[in-house]
Amino acid sequence: MAVEVKSVMIxxxxxxxxxxASRILGNVLMEQGYDVKVSEVHGMSQRGGxxxxxxxxxxxxxxxxxxxxxxxxxxxxEQLEAARYVPYLKENGHLIVSTQxxxxxxxxxxxxxxxxxxxxxxxxxxxxxxxxxxLSLAEEAGNPKSSNVVLMGVLSxxxxxxxxxxxxxxxxxxxxxxxxxNMKAFELGESVAEA
Amino acid sequence: MKKxxxxxxxxxxxxxxxxxxxVSSYPGTPxxxxxxxxxxxxxxxxxxxxxxxxxxxxxxxxxxxxxxxxCGMKHVGLNxxxxxxxxxxYTGVNAGLVIAVADDPGMHSSQNExxxxxxxxxxxxxxxxxxxxxxxxxxxxxxxxxxxxxxxPVIVRMSTRVAHSQSGIDLGMRNNIELKPYKKDAxxxxxxxxNARKRHYDVEERMQNIKEDYKxxxxxxxxxxxxxxxxxxxSGIAYQYAKEVFGDEVSFLKLGLVNPLPDQLLIDxxxxxxxxxxxxxxxxxxxDRCKALGLNVKGKEIFGCIGELSQSIIAEKLKGIVNKVxxxxxxxPVRPPVMCAGCPHRGLFYSLSKIGxxxxxxIGCYTLGASxxxxxxxxxxxxxxxxxxxxxxxxARGEEAEKKTVAVIGDSTFMHSGMTGLVNIAYNATNSxxxxxxxxxxxxxxxxxxxxxxxxxxxxxxxxxxxxxLCKALGIKRVRVVDPYxxxxxxxxxxxxxxVKEPSVIISRRPCALLKYVKHAPALKVDNxxxxxxxxxxxxxxxxxxxxxxxxxxxxxxxVGCGICQEMxxxxxxxxxx
Numbered sequence: 001m002a003v004e005v006k007s008v009m010i011x012x013x014x015x016x017x018x019x020x021a022s023r024i025l026g027n028v029l030m031e032q033g034y035d036v037k038v039s040e041v042h043g044m045s046q047r048g049g050x051x052x053x054x055x056x057x058x059x060x061x062x063x064x065x066x067x068x069x070x071x072x073x074x075x076x077x078e079q080l081e082a083a084r085y086v087p088y089l090k091e092n093g094h095l096i097v098s099t100q101x102x103x104x105x106x107x108x109x110x111x112x113x114x115x116x117x118x119x120x121x122x123x124x125x126x127x128x129x130x131x132x133x134x135l136s137l138a139e140e141a142g143n144p145k146s147s148n149v150v151l152m153g154v155l156s157x158x159x160x161x162x163x164x165x166x167x168x169x170x171x172x173x174x175x176x177x178x179x180x181x182n183m184k185a186f187e188l189g190e191s192v193a194e195a
Numbered sequence: 196m197k198k199x200x201x202x203x204x205x206x207x208x209x210x211x212x213x214x215x216x217x218v219s220s221y222p223g224t225p226x227x228x229x230x231x232x233x234x235x236x237x238x239x240x241x242x243x244x245x246x247x248x249x250x251x252x253x254x255x256x257x258x259x260x261x262x263x264x265x266c267g268m269k270h271v272g273l274n275x276x277x278x279x280x281x282x283x284x285y286t287g288v289n290a291g292l293v294i295a296v297a298d299d300p301g302m303h304s305s306q307n308e309x310x311x312x313x314x315x316x317x318x319x320x321x322x323x324x325x326x327x328x329x330x331x332x333x334x335x336x337x338x339x340x341x342x343x344x345x346x347x348p349v350i351v352r353m354s355t356r357v358a359h360s361q362s363g364i365d366l367g368m369r370n371n372i373e374l375k376p377y378k379k380d381a382x383x384x385x386x387x388x389x390n391a392r393k394r395h396y397d398v399e400e401r402m403q404n405i406k407e408d409y410k411x412x413x414x415x416x417x418x419x420x421x422x423x424x425x426x427x428x429x430s431g432i433a434y435q436y437a438k439e440v441f442g443d444e445v446s447f448l449k450l451g452l453v454n455p456l457p458d459q460l461l462i463d464x465x466x467x468x469x470x471x472x473x474x475x476x477x478x479x480x481x482x483d484r485c486k487a488l489g490l491n492v493k494g495k496e497i498f499g500c501i502g503e504l505s506q507s508i509i510a511e512k513l514k515g516i517v518n519k520v521x522x523x524x525x526x527x528p529v530r531p532p533v534m535c536a537g538c539p540h541r542g543l544f545y546s547l548s549k550i551g552x553x554x555x556x557x558i559g560c561y562t563l564g565a566s567x568x569x570x571x572x573x574x575x576x577x578x579x580x581x582x583x584x585x586x587x588x589x590x591a592r593g594e595e596a597e598k599k600t601v602a603v604i605g606d607s608t609f610m611h612s613g614m615t616g617l618v619n620i621a622y623n624a625t626n627s628x629x630x631x632x633x634x635x636x637x638x639x640x641x642x643x644x645x646x647x648x649x650x651x652x653x654x655x656x657x658x659x660x661x662x663x664x665l666c667k668a669l670g671i672k673r674v675r676v677v678d679p680y681x682x683x684x685x686x687x688x689x690x691x692x693x694x695v696k697e698p699s700v701i702i703s704r705r706p707c708a709l710l711k712y713v714k715h716a717p718a719l720k721v722d723n724x725x726x727x728x729x730x731x732x733x734x735x736x737x738x739x740x741x742x743x744x745x746x747x748x749x750x751x752x753x754x755v756g757c758g759i760c761q762e763m764x765x766x767x768x769x770x771x772x773x
Contacts (some may be wrong), residue, residue, distance in 0.1 A: 005439075013530065014532065015535070015753075023199075023361075026199050026361055027199060030196065030197070030198075030199045030363065031196075035362075035363065036199060036361070036362065036363065037327075037360055037361065037362045038199070038360065038361040038362075039356060039359065039360040039361075040201075040359045040360070040361075041303055041355075041359060042224055042225060042227075042228075042304070042359055042641065047532035047533060047534070047535060047560065047563065047639075048530075048532055048533040048534075048535060048738045049530055049531055049532035049533070050529075050530040061362070062435040062436070062438040062439040062506075063435045063436050063438075063439040063505070063506045064327075064356055064360035064362070064432075064435065065356065065436075065505055065506075067505050067506060067507035067518070068507065068518055068520045069518025069519055069520045070507075070518065080527060080528065080530070081530070083523040083525075083527050084523075084527045084530075086521055086522065086523050087520040087521060087522050087523075088520075089520075089521055091519060091521075102738075102750070103738075103741040104528050104529065104530035104531070105530070105531060105533050105566065105567065105568075105736060105738065106528045106529060106531075106567070107528050107741065108733055108736070108737075108738070108740065108741050108742075109567055109568045109733060109736070110730070110733070110742075111528075111567070112526065112528035113528070114528065115523075115525045115526075115527065118523070121523065121524070121525075122523065125521055125523075127521060135752075144752045145752075
């Protein structure tokens with residue numbers, strides 16, 4: 001029998017901070033006593049390219065990667081990336097997506113078009129889509145770069161671990177001078193998840 | 196509680212705990228973080244060498260001197276270090292010497308996907324292969340023991356998924372090891388033919404001894420025996436994929452020592468099962484050994500030797516299971532990596548594209564100049580090849596080529612292996628034009644210092660190579676510096692140097708826009724009344740510029756105000772801050 005593990009994918013555009021998000025989540029899960037694997041990609045793919053990190057947890061995790069049809073949740077930092085990675089979602093999986101749009105180079109050069117109403121089309125597929133304007137909330141918190149932490153705030157309400165564990169993980173992963181800003185971003189994420 | 200750690204960080208922890216004191220490496224994805232992490236321990240001296248050959252020789256020197264030493268690199272780096280590697284096999288060590296080589300199946304960040312186990316076999320050096328962070332730490336410590344017990348360097352083979360995955364590890368204390376005495380031993384360390392002939396016997400004997408001593412279950416090689424009809428022989432990350440698919444449904448032989456392979460263990464394991472599969476990434480090295488031993492195993496005929504494996508590939512090939520997937524019904528535009536907003540390489544590559552130059556490229560962020568819309572690269576091979584292949588290209592095609600062909604190479608890559616190519620241009624005389632893209636850092640691997648930056652790995656001020664003086668000393672009389680943010684000046688310089696009938700170097704100098712000390716100008720804004728929708732600003736391929744409602748639009752979260760797009764706009768529509 002295959003081993004039961006939970007899988008969370010974090011997808012976005014290089015530079016959006018998906019690495020930090022995956023590390024915060026990884027620390028939360030370790031604190032909960034799970035066996036955890038977090039897989040990242042560094043180097044070439046980070047330069048404004050499509051970036052994927054995998055977080056897996058359970059009693060015993062073997063493979064660090066997530067394959068098509070395996071993700072219990074996908075957190076997409078950008079709409080097009082949500083569309084790109086939706087095949088990785090499990091039946092009944094959850095898709096948390098930031099409404100931010102970043103044109104990739106083939107769209108900028110006019111070679112391809114950015115699809116319209118991605119969120120509407122994904123909802124029509126009977127997928128549980130939670131759309132969040134994370135960029136505006138991050139700007140409200142004081143820095144557009146904190147939208148990764150806003151989305152962790154949203155996720156925290158879905159996973160249901162104790163709040164204190166998340167705050168501890170934030171303190172471990174974020175430099176102290178940015179902690180207040182990120183706490184604000186996290187709270188804003190929590191509040192929209194509850195709304 | 197276990198600590199969540201990247202494979203590379205756990206590797207560094209293992210180096211620390213093993214009492215390693217001297218580290219010399221060259222950065223390369225996915226190996227870089229090992230050396231960055233170990234440099235943070237005060238007890239360890241760590242440096243970035245100019246290239247992997249130098250790094251390995253430094254580490255070998257430290258080992259001969261009596262200190263436990265380490266050298267890390269990516270797979271292609273081992274090709275550069277192959278010269279000392281093959282002879283270090285003959286000399287052996289004094290204190291332990293461990294080498295990390297990080298393979299990149301799937302080529303996430305590499306120019307080929309060579310399987311470094313071939314180097315271990317050919318150089319007759321033991322190789323161990325961890326499959327998660329905990330094993331990274333343990334195997335490194337064991338590798339030092341192996342190195343000293345059998346008088347040999349030991350290679351630890353990493354791969355992208357092991358290096359860049361985090362999993363839990365236990366931390367141990369550092370074993371502070373005294374410097375071993377150094378005693379002159381020419382027969383062992385002076386590899387002239389008379390000595391090397393004798394040492395070759397020692398090498399063969401050593402490998403036989405290791406084979407004998409590790410022929411059963413060991414710290415590295417483990418049998419997980421279940422009452423099953425099928426068995427799987429595997430190693431490294433492939434073990435994790437296979438284990439996820441099969442759990443305890445089949446028996447496993449997990450190999451941690453991948454050179455030399457334990458013949459007796461392979462025979463004992465395989466003879467227990469009706470079906471035996473060898474699951475290994477890249478080449479069929481374990482499988483070939485099994486077949487040479489007369490074992491009936493299957494592997495590459497099922498899985499092939501290209502790209503990464505995964506649990507779903509194994510599940511599909513061996514169980515016929517394919518996951519159901521949802522999909523988005525329209526074409527999703529690809530999102531390839533691009534030069535960052537404000538990247539100093541952009542202006543240089545736009546100028547090359549405008550001139551229509553033939554461009555011999557090299558390894559670094561600037562390889563992205565090959566992508567649309569710049570499309571300004573003709574060849575990329577390996578570190579340093581831009582300069583030497585430019586010389587060959589010009590020798591083959593003569594003056595016609597010299598007037599339109601350039602080499603582009605970064606500052607770190609030039610220090611790594613560009614200098615010798617430049618000497619060749621001066622010495623063997625082509626009127627070649629070499630452009631050094633000096634962004635004052637090793638960029639692609641994530642900002643490592645190098646001999647041109649004025650700082651060392653520990654962050655201390657260091658001697659700084661003066662590129663202008665260096666190029667002149669190598670025999671190039673025409674050396675000039677341009678600012679790639681000034682495209683008119685840059686284009687003019689390239690055109691002039693292509694015309695002159697002597698070799699020349701253009702240093703395109705501007706620090707990487709991502710460096711912390713680089714101050715950014717405020718984001719630029721498009722004046723919609725002035726914008727004529729001509730899209731000239733899109734030709735530079737800046738990720739911050741797109742079209743919104745038929746007008747150019749600048750994303751203020753990305754723009755760093757470099758001004759390249761302003762130079763493109765004939766209507767003065769881009770200006771001011773947002």
